[in-house]
Amino acid sequence: MTRYVLALDQGTSSSRALLFDREGRVQALAQKEVPPQFPRPGWVEHDPGELWSTQIGVAQEALARAGARPSDVAAIGITNQRETTLLWDRRTGEPLHRAIVWQDRRTAPLCAELRARGLEDTFRAKTGLLLDPYFSGTKLRWLLDHVPGARERAERGELAFGTVDSWLVWQLTGGELHVTDATNASRTLLYNLRTGDWDDELLGLLEIPRALLPEVRPSSEVYGHTAAHLFGHRIPVAGIAGDQQAATFGQACLTPGMAKNTYGTGCFLLLNTGTQAVPSGHRLLTTVAWDLGAGHLGAGPLGAGRTYALEGSVFVAGAAVGWLRDGLGLIREAQEVEALAASVPTSGGVYFVPAFVGLGAPYWDPHARGTLVGLTRGTTGAHLARAALEATAFQSAEVLLAMRRDHAAPLRELRVDGGGSRNALLMQIQADLLGVPVVRPRVTETTALGAALLAGLAVGFWDGVEDAARLWQEERVFEPALPGDEREHRLARWRQAVERSRGWAEAEDEQE
Numbered sequence: 001m002t003r004y005v006l007a008l009d010q011g012t013s014s015s016r017a018l019l020f021d022r023e024g025r026v027q028a029l030a031q032k033e034v035p036p037q038f039p040r041p042g043w044v045e046h047d048p049g050e051l052w053s054t055q056i057g058v059a060q061e062a063l064a065r066a067g068a069r070p071s072d073v074a075a076i077g078i079t080n081q082r083e084t085t086l087l088w089d090r091r092t093g094e095p096l097h098r099a100i101v102w103q104d105r106r107t108a109p110l111c112a113e114l115r116a117r118g119l120e121d122t123f124r125a126k127t128g129l130l131l132d133p134y135f136s137g138t139k140l141r142w143l144l145d146h147v148p149g150a151r152e153r154a155e156r157g158e159l160a161f162g163t164v165d166s167w168l169v170w171q172l173t174g175g176e177l178h179v180t181d182a183t184n185a186s187r188t189l190l191y192n193l194r195t196g197d198w199d200d201e202l203l204g205l206l207e208i209p210r211a212l213l214p215e216v217r218p219s220s221e222v223y224g225h226t227a228a229h230l231f232g233h234r235i236p237v238a239g240i241a242g243d244q245q246a247a248t249f250g251q252a253c254l255t256p257g258m259a260k261n262t263y264g265t266g267c268f269l270l271l272n273t274g275t276q277a278v279p280s281g282h283r284l285l286t287t288v289a290w291d292l293g294a295g296h297l298g299a300g301p302l303g304a305g306r307t308y309a310l311e312g313s314v315f316v317a318g319a320a321v322g323w324l325r326d327g328l329g330l331i332r333e334a335q336e337v338e339a340l341a342a343s344v345p346t347s348g349g350v351y352f353v354p355a356f357v358g359l360g361a362p363y364w365d366p367h368a369r370g371t372l373v374g375l376t377r378g379t380t381g382a383h384l385a386r387a388a389l390e391a392t393a394f395q396s397a398e399v400l401l402a403m404r405r406d407h408a409a410p411l412r413e414l415r416v417d418g419g420g421s422r423n424a425l426l427m428q429i430q431a432d433l434l435g436v437p438v439v440r441p442r443v444t445e446t447t448a449l450g451a452a453l454l455a456g457l458a459v460g461f462w463d464g465v466e467d468a469a470r471l472w473q474e475e476r477v478f479e480p481a482l483p484g485d486e487r488e489h490r491l492a493r494w495r496q497a498v499e500r501s502r503g504w505a506e507a508e509d510e511q512e
Contacts, residue, residue, distance in 0.1 A: 042106060079242065093170065106133065159212055239451050240451075244270055245288070247268075248260050252472035259400070268311065270309045415441065
C-alpha cells in the first residue's frame, strides 16, 4: 500500500521536493538553491539543465530522508514558477537557450508595439491577461526571433516550447510526454479561457507555430509514468498546477469569494470566482485556478470542470528583503529582518517602492524602478527594514482593494502562505492595512501541498476534494488593529511614493 505523494516544487530561487502522508503532513523535505542569472539589466534567466538536475536530485534526496522506496509513492505532483519560458529540441531534449524567467522585462518594447497596434483588448478578452513582458507568449516570440534557426526549426516541428512544468514532465517521462495543464497554459497569452485550448488568432498575432505547443490537460490526471531509470520504479505523474494556483488549492480556497496570498520572491493574491471567468475592470488578471476535468469520485459539487480566479501579481516582495541582505548588508539572513524591523515602532515616514523589475498589479508599469522616499538624517537600517515589510503589505493591499471592486462579495479573511507568512510582524501589518483577519495555516507548505493533493486525487490517494479540504487547519489569526482613517492615510502616502517610481526607465533602455 502506498504511503506518500511526492510534490516537486520548482521555484524561482530553489528546487524543492516534499513527501506528504495521507494527513497532509510533510514527512520529508529536500531543497537546493537555483539562483537566477542576470545577464543584462532587466533580463533574468535560468539554466534549464540546472532546473532539472536540482529537481530530480532533491526528489531522490527526499525519498532517502524518509527511508521511502519509490514503490511507496502513489503519485508525483508538480508545481512550478509560472511564465518562465523554455525552448528545446524534440529529438535530443537539448535546450536552445537559457530559460527566460517570469521576471524578465526584455519584451517590454514588443508589448508596447502590440498595444500601439490596438491589440491589447483582443488579448485581454481571450486570455484574461494584459500585454506585459511577464507572460510567456512574448518571451517565446523573442526566442524564435533571436535564436539562430529557431523559427525555421519550429515551423518544421522540430522544437518544443514549454513552461517549467512541461520541461519537468518531459524529463521525468524520458521525452514521452509534452503536456501542460490549464493553469500554466492560462499564463501564456496564447490560451483562450472560454475554449480551454490554444487560440489560433493569438498564435498568428505573435507569429508562433502551433506545432511548438504542449497538449493542454486537466490539473489532476494521470498523464504518464516516470522513466524507469530515474527511480527504479515507474511512478505516476498525476498533478500539475502553477505555483500560485497550487497554493490556492492547498489553502482549500475551494468556494467563490475565498482568497489567499503567497509571500515569496513576489506576492500573488488569488480570489476564487468559481465557474465564472470574471473580467477585471481594475487591471487584475483573470486566470484558471484549476481544472479537475470530469471530476473525482466522491468529489461532490466542488469536483468537476474548470474553476477560475482573479489574480494580482506583486513582482518584488521577499526579493526586497534579499536586497537588504545582499545589496546593503543590513542583515545576514532573511529571517533577521523581522527583529530589525520590530526594533522601531514605525518606518519613520520612509516609503520603499521595490520596483526593481517594474510594477505589477494594478499598475503594470515595466518602466517603474525602485524608490526610497522620506529619508532623513535620522533614518536607520531598522527603518528601511520596516519599510521593506510595509512595501509588501501595501502592494498586496492595493491588489485586494482592486479585487473588491471587481468582485462584489466581501472578503471575510485572507489565507496566507509562503516564507513571508512566517514573519509575524509582516502578517500583523498586512491585517492592519487590509482591515480583515489574516489567517496562517498549520502547514505553510501549501504550494507543494496543492500539487500533492491534485496528484493524490487523480490516483485515489484521497477520496475526493472534500476529503482533501479537511487537511487544512488554522494555526494563527492576525486581527486588524489599525483605525480606518490611519489605514487610508498610509495607503494614500504609499500611492504618492509609487507615483514617484513610475516611468523612470525609458523604453529605449530596455531594448537590446
